[in-house]
Amino acid sequence: MEKEIVALLIGKDFLGLEKLIDLLGTDIVKCIRAILNHSDEITYRKEAENEVFYRIWQKIDHYDAQKSSLKTWCLTLTRNICLDKKRVIIRERNIIPMDQLPENTLVEDYFEKENFLDLLKHLTEEDQLIFLKYYYYQDSPNDIAKDLKMEVSQVYNHLSRGRKKIKELF
Structure with missing residues:
Protein backbone atom coordinates (compact mmCIF):
# COMPACT_ATOMS: atom_id res chain seq x y z
CA MET A 1 0.00 0.00 0.00
CA GLU A 2 2.82 2.42 0.92
CA LYS A 3 4.64 1.82 -2.37
CA GLU A 4 1.46 2.52 -4.30
CA ILE A 5 0.83 5.75 -2.39
CA VAL A 6 4.41 6.92 -2.86
CA ALA A 7 4.28 6.15 -6.58
CA LEU A 8 1.02 8.07 -6.97
CA LEU A 9 2.38 11.03 -5.00
CA ILE A 10 5.61 11.13 -7.00
CA GLY A 11 3.45 11.12 -10.14
CA LYS A 12 1.51 14.07 -8.63
CA ASP A 13 -1.73 12.08 -8.67
CA PHE A 14 -4.27 13.38 -6.15
CA LEU A 15 -5.50 9.83 -5.60
CA GLY A 16 -2.19 9.22 -3.80
CA LEU A 17 -2.89 12.13 -1.47
CA GLU A 18 -6.39 10.82 -0.77
CA LYS A 19 -5.00 7.36 0.03
CA LEU A 20 -2.31 8.90 2.25
CA ILE A 21 -4.97 10.82 4.16
CA ASP A 22 -7.04 7.65 4.55
CA LEU A 23 -4.00 5.72 5.77
CA LEU A 24 -2.18 8.27 7.95
CA GLY A 25 -4.52 11.24 8.31
CA THR A 26 -5.64 10.34 11.82
CA ASP A 27 -2.06 9.86 13.04
CA ILE A 28 -0.97 13.16 11.50
CA VAL A 29 -3.87 15.05 13.10
CA LYS A 30 -3.15 13.41 16.48
CA CYS A 31 0.51 14.48 16.21
CA ILE A 32 -0.52 18.05 15.37
CA ARG A 33 -2.95 18.17 18.31
CA ALA A 34 -0.35 16.76 20.68
CA ILE A 35 2.15 19.50 19.85
CA LEU A 36 -0.20 22.43 19.25
CA ASN A 37 -2.17 21.57 22.36
CA HIS A 38 -2.71 24.87 24.15
CA SER A 39 -5.72 27.12 23.72
CA ASP A 40 -3.66 29.84 22.01
CA GLU A 41 -2.52 27.33 19.40
CA ILE A 42 -5.80 25.65 18.46
CA THR A 43 -6.46 28.14 15.66
CA TYR A 44 -3.15 27.15 14.04
CA ARG A 45 -3.94 23.44 13.81
CA LYS A 46 -5.72 23.54 10.46
CA GLU A 47 -2.95 25.71 9.03
CA ALA A 48 -0.37 23.18 10.24
CA GLU A 49 -2.39 20.30 8.81
CA ASN A 50 -2.56 21.97 5.39
CA GLU A 51 1.14 22.71 5.51
CA VAL A 52 1.95 19.10 6.39
CA PHE A 53 0.05 17.66 3.46
CA TYR A 54 1.42 20.31 1.10
CA ARG A 55 4.98 19.61 2.28
CA ILE A 56 4.45 15.85 1.86
CA TRP A 57 3.19 16.54 -1.66
CA GLN A 58 6.25 18.68 -2.40
CA LYS A 59 8.93 16.54 -0.77
CA ILE A 60 7.73 13.00 -1.44
CA ASP A 61 10.63 12.48 -3.83
CA HIS A 62 12.98 12.85 -0.83
CA TYR A 63 11.33 9.90 0.91
CA ASP A 64 13.57 6.84 1.15
CA ALA A 65 11.84 3.58 2.04
CA GLN A 66 15.23 2.13 3.04
CA LYS A 67 15.60 4.67 5.87
CA SER A 68 12.11 4.67 7.36
CA SER A 69 8.50 3.77 6.84
CA LEU A 70 6.17 6.24 5.17
CA LYS A 71 4.39 6.73 8.49
CA THR A 72 7.62 7.58 10.32
CA TRP A 73 8.70 9.97 7.57
CA CYS A 74 5.31 11.73 7.54
CA LEU A 75 5.10 12.01 11.33
CA THR A 76 8.66 13.34 11.56
CA LEU A 77 7.78 15.97 8.97
CA THR A 78 4.58 16.75 10.90
CA ARG A 79 6.42 17.11 14.20
CA ASN A 80 9.02 19.44 12.70
CA ILE A 81 6.37 21.64 11.07
CA CYS A 82 4.41 21.84 14.34
CA LEU A 83 7.48 22.72 16.39
CA ASP A 84 8.35 25.45 13.89
CA LYS A 85 4.77 26.71 14.09
CA LYS A 86 4.97 26.74 17.91
CA ARG A 87 8.15 28.84 17.73
CA VAL A 88 6.47 31.28 15.33
CA ILE A 89 3.47 31.61 17.66
CA ILE A 90 5.77 32.41 20.57
CA ARG A 91 7.68 35.00 18.54
CA GLU A 92 4.51 36.61 17.19
CA ARG A 93 3.11 37.06 20.66
CA ASN A 94 6.38 38.39 22.11
CA ILE A 95 6.27 35.77 24.81
CA ILE A 96 9.19 35.88 27.20
Whole structure:
Protein backbone atom coordinates (compact mmCIF):
# COMPACT_ATOMS: atom_id res chain seq x y z
CA MET A 1 0.00 0.00 0.00
CA GLU A 2 2.82 2.42 0.92
CA LYS A 3 4.64 1.82 -2.37
CA GLU A 4 1.46 2.52 -4.30
CA ILE A 5 0.83 5.75 -2.39
CA VAL A 6 4.41 6.92 -2.86
CA ALA A 7 4.28 6.15 -6.58
CA LEU A 8 1.02 8.07 -6.97
CA LEU A 9 2.38 11.03 -5.00
CA ILE A 10 5.61 11.13 -7.00
CA GLY A 11 3.45 11.12 -10.14
CA LYS A 12 1.51 14.07 -8.63
CA ASP A 13 -1.73 12.08 -8.67
CA PHE A 14 -4.27 13.38 -6.15
CA LEU A 15 -5.50 9.83 -5.60
CA GLY A 16 -2.19 9.22 -3.80
CA LEU A 17 -2.89 12.13 -1.47
CA GLU A 18 -6.39 10.82 -0.77
CA LYS A 19 -5.00 7.36 0.03
CA LEU A 20 -2.31 8.90 2.25
CA ILE A 21 -4.97 10.82 4.16
CA ASP A 22 -7.04 7.65 4.55
CA LEU A 23 -4.00 5.72 5.77
CA LEU A 24 -2.18 8.27 7.95
CA GLY A 25 -4.52 11.24 8.31
CA THR A 26 -5.64 10.34 11.82
CA ASP A 27 -2.06 9.86 13.04
CA ILE A 28 -0.97 13.16 11.50
CA VAL A 29 -3.87 15.05 13.10
CA LYS A 30 -3.15 13.41 16.48
CA CYS A 31 0.51 14.48 16.21
CA ILE A 32 -0.52 18.05 15.37
CA ARG A 33 -2.95 18.17 18.31
CA ALA A 34 -0.35 16.76 20.68
CA ILE A 35 2.15 19.50 19.85
CA LEU A 36 -0.20 22.43 19.25
CA ASN A 37 -2.17 21.57 22.36
CA HIS A 38 -2.71 24.87 24.15
CA SER A 39 -5.72 27.12 23.72
CA ASP A 40 -3.66 29.84 22.01
CA GLU A 41 -2.52 27.33 19.40
CA ILE A 42 -5.80 25.65 18.46
CA THR A 43 -6.46 28.14 15.66
CA TYR A 44 -3.15 27.15 14.04
CA ARG A 45 -3.94 23.44 13.81
CA LYS A 46 -5.72 23.54 10.46
CA GLU A 47 -2.95 25.71 9.03
CA ALA A 48 -0.37 23.18 10.24
CA GLU A 49 -2.39 20.30 8.81
CA ASN A 50 -2.56 21.97 5.39
CA GLU A 51 1.14 22.71 5.51
CA VAL A 52 1.95 19.10 6.39
CA PHE A 53 0.05 17.66 3.46
CA TYR A 54 1.42 20.31 1.10
CA ARG A 55 4.98 19.61 2.28
CA ILE A 56 4.45 15.85 1.86
CA TRP A 57 3.19 16.54 -1.66
CA GLN A 58 6.25 18.68 -2.40
CA LYS A 59 8.93 16.54 -0.77
CA ILE A 60 7.73 13.00 -1.44
CA ASP A 61 10.63 12.48 -3.83
CA HIS A 62 12.98 12.85 -0.83
CA TYR A 63 11.33 9.90 0.91
CA ASP A 64 13.57 6.84 1.15
CA ALA A 65 11.84 3.58 2.04
CA GLN A 66 15.23 2.13 3.04
CA LYS A 67 15.60 4.67 5.87
CA SER A 68 12.11 4.67 7.36
CA SER A 69 8.50 3.77 6.84
CA LEU A 70 6.17 6.24 5.17
CA LYS A 71 4.39 6.73 8.49
CA THR A 72 7.62 7.58 10.32
CA TRP A 73 8.70 9.97 7.57
CA CYS A 74 5.31 11.73 7.54
CA LEU A 75 5.10 12.01 11.33
CA THR A 76 8.66 13.34 11.56
CA LEU A 77 7.78 15.97 8.97
CA THR A 78 4.58 16.75 10.90
CA ARG A 79 6.42 17.11 14.20
CA ASN A 80 9.02 19.44 12.70
CA ILE A 81 6.37 21.64 11.07
CA CYS A 82 4.41 21.84 14.34
CA LEU A 83 7.48 22.72 16.39
CA ASP A 84 8.35 25.45 13.89
CA LYS A 85 4.77 26.71 14.09
CA LYS A 86 4.97 26.74 17.91
CA ARG A 87 8.15 28.84 17.73
CA VAL A 88 6.47 31.28 15.33
CA ILE A 89 3.47 31.61 17.66
CA ILE A 90 5.77 32.41 20.57
CA ARG A 91 7.68 35.00 18.54
CA GLU A 92 4.51 36.61 17.19
CA ARG A 93 3.11 37.06 20.66
CA ASN A 94 6.38 38.39 22.11
CA ILE A 95 6.27 35.77 24.81
CA ILE A 96 9.19 35.88 27.20
CA PRO A 97 9.53 32.50 28.88
CA MET A 98 12.68 33.53 30.79
CA ASP A 99 10.40 35.16 33.39
CA GLN A 100 9.47 31.70 34.54
CA LEU A 101 12.89 30.17 35.00
CA PRO A 102 13.23 29.05 38.61
CA GLU A 103 17.02 29.39 38.53
CA ASN A 104 16.96 32.80 36.90
CA THR A 105 19.53 34.69 39.00
CA LEU A 106 22.55 33.37 37.10
CA VAL A 107 20.77 32.99 33.81
CA GLU A 108 19.39 36.54 33.65
CA ASP A 109 22.88 37.96 34.15
CA TYR A 110 24.03 36.26 30.95
CA PHE A 111 20.97 36.34 28.71
CA GLU A 112 18.48 38.93 27.67
CA LYS A 113 14.93 37.65 27.81
CA GLU A 114 14.25 37.99 24.08
CA ASN A 115 17.14 35.61 23.31
CA PHE A 116 15.35 32.66 24.91
CA LEU A 117 14.33 31.14 21.58
CA ASP A 118 17.86 31.54 20.24
CA LEU A 119 19.11 29.58 23.23
CA LEU A 120 16.67 26.79 22.50
CA LYS A 121 18.25 26.32 19.07
CA HIS A 122 21.20 24.69 20.82
CA LEU A 123 18.98 21.95 22.25
CA THR A 124 17.49 18.92 20.56
CA GLU A 125 13.95 19.29 19.24
CA GLU A 126 12.60 17.13 22.05
CA ASP A 127 14.39 19.27 24.66
CA GLN A 128 13.07 22.43 22.98
CA LEU A 129 9.52 21.15 23.27
CA ILE A 130 10.01 20.16 26.91
CA PHE A 131 11.53 23.58 27.72
CA LEU A 132 8.61 25.39 26.08
CA LYS A 133 6.03 23.28 27.86
CA TYR A 134 7.75 23.67 31.22
CA TYR A 135 9.02 27.25 31.21
CA TYR A 136 6.52 28.98 28.97
CA TYR A 137 3.28 27.09 29.39
CA GLN A 138 4.12 26.09 32.95
CA ASP A 139 2.97 22.54 32.35
CA SER A 140 3.82 20.24 35.21
CA PRO A 141 6.44 17.54 34.60
CA ASN A 142 3.64 14.98 35.03
CA ASP A 143 1.59 16.61 32.25
CA ILE A 144 4.63 16.86 29.99
CA ALA A 145 5.46 13.20 30.60
CA LYS A 146 1.89 12.19 29.79
CA ASP A 147 1.79 14.34 26.60
CA LEU A 148 5.14 13.05 25.35
CA LYS A 149 4.58 9.48 26.56
CA MET A 150 7.67 9.31 28.76
CA GLU A 151 8.50 8.90 32.43
CA VAL A 152 8.47 11.96 34.71
CA SER A 153 12.11 11.29 35.61
CA GLN A 154 12.99 11.59 31.91
CA VAL A 155 11.36 15.05 31.79
CA TYR A 156 13.49 16.16 34.76
CA ASN A 157 16.60 14.71 33.10
CA HIS A 158 15.88 16.59 29.85
CA LEU A 159 15.37 19.83 31.76
CA SER A 160 18.54 19.37 33.79
CA ARG A 161 20.71 18.45 30.82
CA GLY A 162 19.25 21.29 28.76
CA ARG A 163 20.01 23.86 31.47
CA LYS A 164 23.56 22.53 31.80
CA LYS A 165 24.09 22.68 28.05
CA ILE A 166 22.86 26.28 27.86
CA LYS A 167 25.05 27.29 30.81
CA GLU A 168 28.10 25.63 29.22
CA LEU A 169 27.52 27.53 25.99
CA PHE A 170 27.59 30.84 27.82
